[in-house]
Amino acid sequence: MKIQLSHSQKHLKGELQITGSKSESNRVLILQALYPGISLENLSNSDDSRVMQEALLRNSGTVDIHHAGTAMRFLTAYFAAKKGCEVILTGSKRMKERPVKLLVEALKELGAEISYLEHDGFPPLKISGKELRKSFVSVEANISSQYISALMLIAPSLPEGLEIQLEGKVTSTPYIEMTLELLHFLGIEGNFTGNKIKIQPKKNLGSKKVQIESDWSSASYFYSLAAISETADLKLSNYRKTSLQGDSSIAEIYKHFGVATRFEGNSIILEKRPCKKPRRIIENLQNAPDIAQTIAVTCLALGIECELNGLHTLKIKETDRLVALKTEMEKLGARVTITEDSLQLFPLKTLNKNCSIATYNDHRMAMAFAPLALKVPLEIEDSGVVSKSYPGFWEDLEQVGFSLVKSSK
Numbered sequence: 001m002k003i004q005l006s007h008s009q010k011h012l013k014g015e016l017q018i019t020g021s022k023s024e025s026n027r028v029l030i031l032q033a034l035y036p037g038i039s040l041e042n043l044s045n046s047d048d049s050r051v052m053q054e055a056l057l058r059n060s061g062t063v064d065i066h067h068a069g070t071a072m073r074f075l076t077a078y079f080a081a082k083k084g085c086e087v088i089l090t091g092s093k094r095m096k097e098r099p100v101k102l103l104v105e106a107l108k109e110l111g112a113e114i115s116y117l118e119h120d121g122f123p124p125l126k127i128s129g130k131e132l133r134k135s136f137v138s139v140e141a142n143i144s145s146q147y148i149s150a151l152m153l154i155a156p157s158l159p160e161g162l163e164i165q166l167e168g169k170v171t172s173t174p175y176i177e178m179t180l181e182l183l184h185f186l187g188i189e190g191n192f193t194g195n196k197i198k199i200q201p202k203k204n205l206g207s208k209k210v211q212i213e214s215d216w217s218s219a220s221y222f223y224s225l226a227a228i229s230e231t232a233d234l235k236l237s238n239y240r241k242t243s244l245q246g247d248s249s250i251a252e253i254y255k256h257f258g259v260a261t262r263f264e265g266n267s268i269i270l271e272k273r274p275c276k277k278p279r280r281i282i283e284n285l286q287n288a289p290d291i292a293q294t295i296a297v298t299c300l301a302l303g304i305e306c307e308l309n310g311l312h313t314l315k316i317k318e319t320d321r322l323v324a325l326k327t328e329m330e331k332l333g334a335r336v337t338i339t340e341d342s343l344q345l346f347p348l349k350t351l352n353k354n355c356s357i358a359t360y361n362d363h364r365m366a367m368a369f370a371p372l373a374l375k376v377p378l379e380i381e382d383s384g385v386v387s388k389s390y391p392g393f394w395e396d397l398e399q400v401g402f403s404l405v406k407s408s409k
């Protein structure tokens with residue numbers, strides 16, 4: 001369904017409740033399947049967490065996780081280590097193009113039985129679960145941190161735990177640290193020093209409640225909205241000063257755009273007041289790849305030159321995000337250059353009006369471009385994509401004063 005967006009008020013205000021981080025939720029769901037005493041609060045209502053919950057009830061047959069990268073990677077390890085299970089793990093057309101070879105090879109090194117049903121190195125996978133008895137594995141770490149988190153999540157359930165040797169430059173490191181912190185919170189011992197991760201075995205855990213922090217990647221779109229507005233007062237819950245999510249760096253980054261963040265209990269208050277805007281923004285997003293689209297579009301809206309580096313993982317996400325960003329920002333009149341791992345945007349004075357933004361089955365393309373409607377009327381081609389991480393996104397935009405017109409054409 002297409003959606004036309006506009007917003008006519010100068011001041012943006014609202015109070016929103018954002019659900020739990022999908023990254024934290026999908027980790028804790030795997031751990032809960034391994035240690036049933038774990039309970040969760042503020043679980044993500046995303047499609048990615050829903051498919052994860054459904055998959056964890058299965059022991060045989062075809063398990064389809066649609067577009068969910070974390071579900072694909074974490075479940076590959078989970079099913080491989082689950083003795084007696086026989087599943088075909090598959091996903092959307094795009095998921096069949098997202099590589100999984102490094103993880104499959106690492107699991108095979110541990111004794112797993114996994115084969116490719118279509119193309120070598122890609123889903124769908126046929127997995128015959130086995131007890132994995134080895135306790136050392138090495139894996140290349142600069143393609144996706146999800147492979148490493150997947151191994152860490154099953155590690156405490158292996159008889160001797162697991163030592164993981166990371167090869168090459170480690171990417172998306174905060175996601176690895178998030179996995180480790182969650183294990184620590186549950187009383188599982190482990191450490192990550194230099195290029196080595198060591199997780200100790202744990203047979204039983206007893207009962208533990210995990211309170212999931214709300215999703216900072218979802219919050220990023222409200223930072224963008226605040227930055228683009230003349231003035232804004234937004235309240236978002238439930239957040240923590242010390243977050244496990246690397247995307248919480250958005251609060252620091254958006255200071256450049258005049259957005260201040262303060263905590264009131266477990267809510268964040270975003271305050272934007274008129275300010276002098278920077279001429280140029282340079283960020284390395286190797287630790288926070290999911291907010292690249294948000295920042296690029298904020299700069300486009302404000303006419304700020306922007307150089308984003310550390311983006312080598314973007315081409316294997318829901319779409320090739322570098323190409324998608326370039327194509328859609330050029331529709332609005334921008335000049336954009338991309339390399340394998342960077343994007344450079346050159347400012348323009350006036351944005352083209354009434355553009356129709358293609359979404360490439362990527363939730364973040366829809367949500368990152370939506371704030372532009374504060375500047376020019378805009379159409380988002382497939383509004384439904386947001387449900388991958390943030391099903392209530394459009395309702396929340398209405399809450400902060402947006403007018404939405406939906407059409408099926």
Ligand SMILES: O=C(O)C1=C[C@@H](OP(=O)(O)O)[C@@H](O)[C@H](O)C1
Nearest residue numbers: 023070144145146172175290313
């Ligand atoms: O572990 C996770 O929860 C995630 C890790 C990141 O992926 P990469 O490690 O592939 O960059 C991130 O982009 C994704 O949205 C979620």
Ligand SMILES: C=C(OP(=O)(O)O)C(=O)O
Nearest residue numbers: 067068069070290317318
């Ligand atoms: C890349 C993302 O998710 P995943 O890799 O889990 O599909 C994302 O949410 O931006």
